[in-house]
Amino acid sequence: MTPPTVRRPAARDAGKSGGPATRAWPKRLLVLGIVLSALNLRPAITSLGALLEEVRDGLGMSGSVAGLLTSVPPLCFAVFGVMAPRLARRFGAGAVVCAGMAAIATGLLVRPHAGGTAGFLAASALALMGIAVSNVLMPVIVKHWFPDRVGSMTGLYSMALALGTSLAAAVTVPLTDALGGSWRSGLSLWASLAVAAILPWLPFVRRRAEDSGRQERATENRGEGPVEGRAATSRIAGRRTEAAREDSPAGHRTPAAPAREEPPRPRVTRSRTAWALAAFFGLQATAAYITMGWMAQIFRDAGVPAGTAGLLLAVTMVMGVPLAFVIPRLATRLPHQGPIVLALGVCGLAGYAGLYLAPADGAWAWAVLLGVSNCAFPLALTMVGMRARTGPGVAQLSAFAQSTGYLISIPGPLLVGVLYQHSGGWGLPIALMSALMIPQMVFGFLAGRDRTVEDEADR
Incomplete structure (x- = not known):
């Protein structure tokens, strides 16, 4: 072989070692x-919240059906989010997120023109499927690539998520008016943002494929046997290597290091902290999706114009831009994140009280308070990265906490719609929101204790 041929594998090995x-x-x-990607994880929801009345009229929805529509996001997040770790192991996290962005773009483009409530729900589910897998994998990607900057990177990701959420709430109504007043045009325009998010992930998809091809070629060229070649990068092949070691003739030495490369995944269902974090995640998601789906309508029913109601929802969402960067960094410096949980909960209770007593007169103050309370989401994501020691542990905990949490959050927005329709006002729905804030504070305080799921799962 020529010298360049000899050096090229070494250069690739150096790249894998993280030079x-x-x-x-x-x-x-x-x-x-x-x-x-983070910019695309909420416009599908908040753009709909800003135009919910127009969509209800256009599709002939009742209040209960609209409540079902606002419950679709957590349902999809629960169902599809649990698949994310398995898909990431099979195809790579970058490829899965890239496919998720493509699903968001397709769903947002199709749903306004699908025809009827069923088609609208199906296209929404496609977009939400892409959001679900990306939701779960973002903490995993941050933990893997930025293990020494979990707080700052989670803050950056959360800031972008809050910015996308507030941007969709603020500009959907004005853009809809500029496009002729059609709610279909106002909803479908957000597909272009998802298309832009596909591009940065394409090199990671190709890189994964090239790595797989190199591994297969290396396996065929080595004299050690195909099982041992694959074991260098695959957990499944690692288990086969163990079997091959047991069946090999005496005196044949099989390398043991590849089988130890990836630590075992913990059984997070045996961890009390994992369950507390899942409950906290679910209850904060309930509050968030009720807010995104119904808060603009609360203000509109109180006499606030549609454009102003959209801006108020945007104010609530935009509060997460600065706080989503500050709160994760603060959380990583504290041994116990419970005090942050309690402070956010108190802001939420104050905001709900204001919505009940004077929804129009103090609208801007209530929007700010509820925006501060909604920053429980970046705090929950940060705690996912802090409550597990290893990458596989974070992946398992992220999938469990988010999938279980979103299952918990499904009834909330639906129940709000039912109460609103049958009571004829917002008193009972707001009382429900306030009542749910109490267990959110309790479970968040328990999840904030300084411990890891690996320690609890091994007991």
Whole structure:
């Protein structure tokens, strides 16, 4: 072999080991991909909230059916989010997020023109499926690529998520008016943002495929046997290597290191902290989706114009932009995140009280307070990264906490719609929101204790 041929595998090995020259560009591109993806994780929901009355009239929905529509996001997040770790192990996290962005773009483009409530729900589910897998994998990607900057990267991701959420709430109504007043045009325009988010992930999809091809070629060229070649990068092949070691003739030495490369995944269902975090995640998601789906309608029913109601919802969402960066960084510096949980809960209770007593007169103050309370989401994401020691542990905990949490949050928005329709006002729905804030504070305080799911699962 010529000298360049000899050096090229060494250069590739150096890249895999994380040298600065080879890992600098993927990290920069990854930051861009994380930010663009986060921008797309809520416009599908908040753009609909801003135009919910028009969509209800256009599709002939009752209040109960509209409540069902606002419950679709957590349902999809629960069902599809649990699949994310398995898909990431099979195809790579970058490929799965890339496919998720494509699903968001397709769903947002199709749903306004699908025809009828059933088609609207089906296209919404496609977009929400892409959001679900990306939701789960973002903490995993941050933990893997930025293990020493979990707080700051989670803050950046949460800031972008809050920015996308508030942007959709603020500009959907004005853009709809500029496009001729059609709610279909106002909803479908957000597909373009999802298309832009696909691009930064494409190199990671190709890189995964190239790595797989190199591994297969290396397996065929080595004299050790195909099982041992695959074991260098695959957990499944690692288990086969163990079997091959047991069946090998005496005197044949099989390398043991590849089978130990990936630590075992903990059984998070045996961890009390995992259950507390799942309950906290579910209850804060309940509050968030009630807010995103119904708060603009609360203000509109109180006499606030539609455009102003959209801006109020945007104010609630935009509060997460600065706080989503501050709260995760503060949380990583504290041994116990419970005090932050309690402070956010008190703001939520004050905001609900204001909505009940004077929804129009103090609208801007209530929007700000509820926006502060909604920052329980970046705090929950930060705690996912802090309550597990290893990458597999974070993946398991993220999937469990988010999937279980979103299952918990499904009835909330639906029940609000039913109470609103049958009571004829917002008194009972707001009382429900206030009541749910109490267990959210309790479970969040328990989840904030300084411990890891690996320690509890091994007991």
